Amino acid sequence: MQIVAVNHLCKSFNGIPVLKDVSLEVQAGCVVTLVGPSGGGKSTVLRCINGLEQPDQGEIFIEGTRLTPKNVASLRLRMGMIFQHFNLFEHLTALQNVAYAPQKVLGMTPQAATARARELLARVGIVGLEAALPRSLSGGQKQRVAIARALALNPKILLCDEPTSALDPEKVKEVLNVLRSLAHTGITIVLVSHEMAFAREISDTLLFMDQGEILECTSASAFFKAPQHPRAQEFLQNML
Amino acid sequence: MLYIIQGVGVTLQYTLVSLVLGSLLAILLVGARLSPYRWLKGLAIGYVSVFRGTPLLVQLMVVHYGVPIMLNTQNAHSVFVSGVLTFSLNSAAYLSEIIRAGLDSIPRGQYEACLVLGVGPWDRFFDILFPQAIRNILPSLINEMIDLIKESALISVIGGADIMRRSRDIAAEQATYFGPLLVAAGCYYVLVLLLTALVRFVKRA
Ligand SMILES: Nc1ncnc2c1ncn2[C@@H]1O[C@H](COP(=O)(O)OP(=O)(O)OP(=O)(O)O)[C@@H](O)[C@H]1O
Ligand SMILES: [Mg+2]
Numbered sequence: 102m103q104i105v106a107v108n109h110l111c112k113s114f115n116g117i118p119v120l121k122d123v124s125l126e127v128q129a130g131c132v133v134t135l136v137g138p139s140g141g142g143k144s145t146v147l148r149c150i151n152g153l154e155q156p157d158q159g160e161i162f163i164e165g166t167r168l169t170p171k172n173v174a175s176l177r178l179r180m181g182m183i184f185q186h187f188n189l190f191e192h193l194t195a196l197q198n199v200a201y202a203p204q205k206v207l208g209m210t211p212q213a214a215t216a217r218a219r220e221l222l223a224r225v226g227i228v229g230l231e232a233a234l235p236r237s238l239s240g241g242q243k244q245r246v247a248i249a250r251a252l253a254l255n256p257k258i259l260l261c262d263e264p265t266s267a268l269d270p271e272k273v274k275e276v277l278n279v280l281r282s283l284a285h286t287g288i289t290i291v292l293v294s295h296e297m298a299f300a301r302e303i304s305d306t307l308l309f310m311d312q313g314e315i316l317e318c319t320s321a322s323a324f325f326k327a328p329q330h331p332r333a334q335e336f337l338q339n340m341l
Numbered sequence: 342m343l344y345i346i347q348g349v350g351v352t353l354q355y356t357l358v359s360l361v362l363g364s365l366l367a368i369l370l371v372g373a374r375l376s377p378y379r380w381l382k383g384l385a386i387g388y389v390s391v392f393r394g395t396p397l398l399v400q401l402m403v404v405h406y407g408v409p410i411m412l413n414t415q416n417a418h419s420v421f422v423s424g425v426l427t428f429s430l431n432s433a434a435y436l437s438e439i440i441r442a443g444l445d446s447i448p449r450g451q452y453e454a455c456l457v458l459g460v461g462p463w464d465r466f467f468d469i470l471f472p473q474a475i476r477n478i479l480p481s482l483i484n485e486m487i488d489l490i491k492e493s494a495l496i497s498v499i500g501g502a503d504i505m506r507r508s509r510d511i512a513a514e515q516a517t518y519f520g521p522l523l524v525a526a527g528c529y530y531v532l533v534l535l536l537t538a539l540v541r542f543v544k545r546a
Pocket of ligand 2: 143144145262263
C-alpha cells in the first residue's frame with residue numbers, strides 16, 4: 102500500500118523554482134532515501150510532505166487522504182519529523198521533551214506520558230540522562246532524544262532530514278544504529294542523508310534528486326551498482 | 342518629608358498594576374500581530390503606532406476627561422482608574438514590541454518542532470516559546486517598569502496622590518519648591534537605581 106504519494110509537486114521560493122514536477126511514492130513499512138547534491142530540494146520535499154511548506158502546485162496524499170491546509174494538523178500527527186539541528190525544547194529536560202506532546206496532544210496523564218517517555222528514551226539508549234537539559238547533551242544524544250520525542254506520538258511515518266549531518270563523526274554511528282533498529286519494524290521511513298553506506302544498507306528505494314527534479318528512482322542496490330543518469334554517476338563518484 | 346516618601350507606595354501601586362494589566366494586553370496584542378488574519382494584524386499594528394506616537398499626557402487627559410464626556414456619564418471615573426487604565430494601555434504598546442522581539446529571538450526550529458508535534462497555538466506560546474523568550478525579555482521588562490515609574494509622575498496632573506503630587510502639595514504649603522521637589526526626585530532616583538541593579542542581576546543570571 103502507498104502510504105505517501107506525491108504528485109507533480111512544484112514549488113518556488115521568491116520566483117526561483119526549487120521543485121519542478123516532483124512525483125514519488127512510498128510503500129508502507131519501507132525505507133525510502135533521498136540523495137543528491139546540496140540545494141537539490143530534498144529538504145523542501147520532506148517539508149512539503151508534512152505541511153511545513155505549502156506547494157505551489159501538485160498534491161500530496163497521506164494514507165490516501167489529500168493533504169490540505171485544513172487537515173494538515175491532524176495528518177501531521179501520523180508523521181514524525183527528525184531535524185538536522187534536533188530542535189529539542191531547550192528549557193525542558195530530555196524526559197520532558199519526550200513526554201510533553203503525548204500529554205498535551207494525545208491527552209495522556211502525566212504519569213502515563215512519563216512512563217512512556219522513559220521507555221522510549223531507553224529504546225534509543227538514553228538512560229540516566231532523563232533529567233539533563235539539551236544543552237548538556239552531546240549532538241548524538243540530542244538526536245536520539247529527538248527520535249524518541251518523534252516516536253512518542255506513534256507516527257506511522259518518520260521523516261528524517263539529514264539526521265546525522267550536524268554530528269561529530271564518532272557520534273554518527275549511534276544515531277544510525279537507532280534508525281537501523283527502527284527500519285522495517287512497521288514504521289515507514291523517508292530519509293534524506295549523505296551517509297551513502299547507510300543509505301545503501303537500509304533503503305528499499307533510492308531517489309536521486311538534483312536541481313528540483315527526481316532523476317532516478319530505483320532499488321538501493323541498483324543505484325549504487327550502476328546509476329543511470331550522468332549526474333547521478335557524477336554525484337556518486339564525488340561521494341565515494 | 343515622610344508624607345512625600347509615603348507617595349512611593351502610591352507610585353508603585355500605579356506602576357505595578359499597570360505593568361500587570363499592560364502585560365496581559367500586550368500578550369493579546371502579540372497574538373493579534375502574529376495571527377494569520379489581516380484585520381487583526383492591522384489592528385495590533387495600528388494600536389501600537391497610536392499609543393507610541395502620541396504623548397502619554399494627552400492619552401491620560403483623553404481617558405480621564407474625554408472618555409466620560411464621550412460616554413455621557415456625569416461622574417468621572419476615579420483618578421486611580423484613569424491612571425491605571427492609561428498606563429496599562431500605553432505600556433501594552435511598548436510591552437508588545439518587547440515580547441515580540443523576545444519571541445523573534447527564539448530559533449524558528451522551536452516553532453517548527455511544535456507544529457510537527459501537533460502542539461497548538463496556546464500551548465506553543467505559553468509552554469514552549471514564552472518560557473524561552475522570558476530570559477531575553479526580562480531585562481527589557483524591568484526597563485519598561487523604570488520608564489513607567491518615571492512617567493507615572495504625570496498622574497499628579499489629574500490629582501493622584503503620588504510622590505510628585507505630594508511634593509507639590511508640601512511645596513505649596515511651605516511656599517518653597519526646592520526642598521520638596523528634591524525629595525521627590527530622590528525617591529524616584531532610588532527606585533530607578535534599585536531596578537537598574539535588578540536588571541544587571543537578571544542579565545547575569
Ligand atoms: N525558506 C526558503 N526561502 C528561500 N529559499 C529557500 C527556502 N528553503 C529552501 N530554499 C532554497 O531552495 C533550494 C532547495 O533547498 P533544499 O533545502 O530543499 O535543498 P536540499 O536538497 O535539502 O539541500 P541540502 O543538502 O543543502 O540540505 C535551495 O536553493 C535553497 O536555497
Ligand atoms: Mg536539506
